[in-house]
Amino acid sequence: xxxxxxxxxxxxxxxxxxxxxxxxxxxxxxxxxxxxxxxxxxxxxxxxxxxxxxxxxxxxxxxxxxxxxxxxxxxxxxxxxxxxxxxxxxxxxxxxxxxxxxxxxxxxxxxxxxxxxxxxxxxxxxxxxxxxxxxxxxxxxxxxxxxxxxxxxxxxxxxxxxxxxxxxxxxxxxxxxxxxxxxxxxxxxxxxxxxxxxxxxxxxxxxx
Amino acid sequence: xxxxxxxxxxxxxxxxxxxxxxxxxxxxxxxxxxxxxxxxxxxxxxxxxxxxxxxxxxxxxxxxxxxxxxxxxxxxxxxxxxxxxxxxxxxxxxxxxxxxxxxxxxxxxxxxxxxxxxxxxxxxxxxxxxxxxxxxxxxxxxxxxxxxxxxxxxxxxxxxxxxxxxxxxxxxxxxxxxxxxxxxxxxxxxxxxxxxxxxxxxxxxxxxxxxxxxxxxxxxxxxxxxxxxxxxxxxxxxxxxxxxxxxxxxxxxxxxxxxxxxxxxxxxxxxxxxxxxxxxxxxxxxxxxxxxxxxxxxxxxxxxxxxxxxxxxxxxxxxxxxxxxxxxxxx
Numbered sequence: 001x002x003x004x005x006x007x008x009x010x011x012x013x014x015x016x017x018x019x020x021x022x023x024x025x026x027x028x029x030x031x032x033x034x035x036x037x038x039x040x041x042x043x044x045x046x047x048x049x050x051x052x053x054x055x056x057x058x059x060x061x062x063x064x065x066x067x068x069x070x071x072x073x074x075x076x077x078x079x080x081x082x083x084x085x086x087x088x089x090x091x092x093x094x095x096x097x098x099x100x101x102x103x104x105x106x107x108x109x110x111x112x113x114x115x116x117x118x119x120x121x122x123x124x125x126x127x128x129x130x131x132x133x134x135x136x137x138x139x140x141x142x143x144x145x146x147x148x149x150x151x152x153x154x155x156x157x158x159x160x161x162x163x164x165x166x167x168x169x170x171x172x173x174x175x176x177x178x179x180x181x182x183x184x185x186x187x188x189x190x191x192x193x194x195x196x197x198x199x200x201x202x203x204x205x206x207x208x
Numbered sequence: 209x210x211x212x213x214x215x216x217x218x219x220x221x222x223x224x225x226x227x228x229x230x231x232x233x234x235x236x237x238x239x240x241x242x243x244x245x246x247x248x249x250x251x252x253x254x255x256x257x258x259x260x261x262x263x264x265x266x267x268x269x270x271x272x273x274x275x276x277x278x279x280x281x282x283x284x285x286x287x288x289x290x291x292x293x294x295x296x297x298x299x300x301x302x303x304x305x306x307x308x309x310x311x312x313x314x315x316x317x318x319x320x321x322x323x324x325x326x327x328x329x330x331x332x333x334x335x336x337x338x339x340x341x342x343x344x345x346x347x348x349x350x351x352x353x354x355x356x357x358x359x360x361x362x363x364x365x366x367x368x369x370x371x372x373x374x375x376x377x378x379x380x381x382x383x384x385x386x387x388x389x390x391x392x393x394x395x396x397x398x399x400x401x402x403x404x405x406x407x408x409x410x411x412x413x414x415x416x417x418x419x420x421x422x423x424x425x426x427x428x429x430x431x432x433x434x435x436x437x438x439x440x441x442x443x444x445x446x447x448x449x450x451x452x453x454x455x456x457x458x459x460x461x462x463x464x465x466x467x468x469x470x471x472x473x474x475x476x477x478x479x480x481x482x483x484x485x486x487x488x489x490x491x492x493x494x495x496x497x498x499x500x501x502x503x504x505x506x507x508x509x510x511x512x513x514x515x516x517x518x519x520x521x522x523x524x525x526x527x528x529x530x531x532x533x534x535x536x537x538x539x
Contacts, residue, residue, distance in 0.1 A: 184345025
């Protein structure tokens with residue numbers, strides 16, 4: 001793995017526990033989704049993104065904001081972000097949420113991110129915010145990692161050549177996703193600085 | 209198995225030179241009960257150049273230090289420690305612990321240094337998974353079967369437990385270790401030697417020994433009078449297995465009052481886990497039948513078990529209660 005200079009964060013499932021219901025509700029109202037929604041906000045969210053992508057449809061911003069309002073930032077997030085900043089690692093939000101929902105989320109996560117890319121300023125969902133983030137920051141894909149806890153997230157990041165790193169929130173789901181050949185995995189955000197340090201050390205070791 | 213080269217130096221200095229020459233591709237080879245298994249399991253992280261230290265004369269001994277303490281050479285076999293009358297007389301809990309390491313056959317080969325510095329025995333690492341200790345960037349133990357070999361006290365990238373018993377049993381005696389390094393000898397406490405997962409020379413390991421350093425000796429200070437100690441170990445089978453939880457406990461007792469103590473858990477964390485909260489509770493207390501319950505109540509409050517190993521915390525607390533009961537009756 002190349003030295004990591006930036007971490008791209010999808011807030012849903014990686015920085016905070018979001019309620020799944022608003023995403024499921026959007027899928028029901030706009031795309032006729034039937035049945036019970038997933039208990040996982042990440043799965044509901046990425047499923048919604050799949051629906052939006054396949055039918056070139058939109059979302060319901062009020063419900064996204066409701067999801068952001070109901071989000072609970074993981075306790076290990078802010079200390080990790082501060083440590084990453086001191087290490088000189090760029091932290092960038094790359095989300096398919098709307099601008100308004102992202103702003104509402106950032107009120108709960110008071111950290112000065114290096115950039116925030118949403119579906120609106122990136123002009124697209126899923127891969128678009130990641131691609132814009134790389135482009136704007138002049139980053140090579142293999143110098144960046146994207147944290148994700150879904151198969152779709154892994155697929156999107158790998159498609160762009162970005163290191164797809166599993167956020168292993170649910171052990172059983174993580175074990176299944178580990179079979180999809182992620183670039184790595186962490187159990188908690190507090191491990192992220194060590195992850196990046198170790199990759200740097202491994203690169204230095206390879207040179208000696 | 210990959211091709212390996214074996215060096216057989218006759219002095220510590222020569223061994224260090226070879227280790228320095230080959231960098232992180234080299235590793236110290238003594239008993240081989242850990243190293244050879246890693247090679248046979250084709251682990252990427254296993255060394256290519258083995259530096260066999262068995263021909264170095266002055267690394268295998270158990271002797272008095274002239275001040276009431278004892279020095280043990282790092283290449284001393286565990287069986288020799290288990291059979292040592294000197295150790296039995298002065299540090300019986302250490303001998304009790306050594307008797308519970310692995311099996312008699314393996315103790316005939318394994319060395320004290322090897323036990324202290326052994327690699328973790330996570331089934332995913334040993335099975336060749338591309339985990340943090342084997343060239344990868346993911347801990348399979350954190351998300352897979354973590355009922356046995358993994359930490360119930362949190363982790364730092366790798367969630368495997370530190371597997372050694374000797375370090376756990378040496379801490380209550382305030383033992384220290386000596387390292388030979390290219391810049392001169394270094395002395396550390398056992399807690400400093402094995403602080404848990406950390407990055408050393410670009411790799412994750414449980415101990416602080418660098419690629420070109422050699423553990424040479426363990427020193428034990430004179431035993432204090434009034435010291436009572438016990439070692440307890442829970443494992444799936446009576447021999448061979450590693451601890452699911454273990455406890456080395458020492459109490460410095462005056463009359464029936466505990467003046468000082470050491471409480472060290474093994475098998476539940478990435479290091480021998482000294483539980484200062486219990487030590488603080490015990491200080492000044494009178495030995496009594498209820499003390500075990502009080503101690504268990506304050507022990508391991510920051511536990512962070514994984515999906516399948518919360519029972520390790522119950523085991524450890526049970527060992528604490530039974531250890532205190534044992535020492536209460538050992539007047």
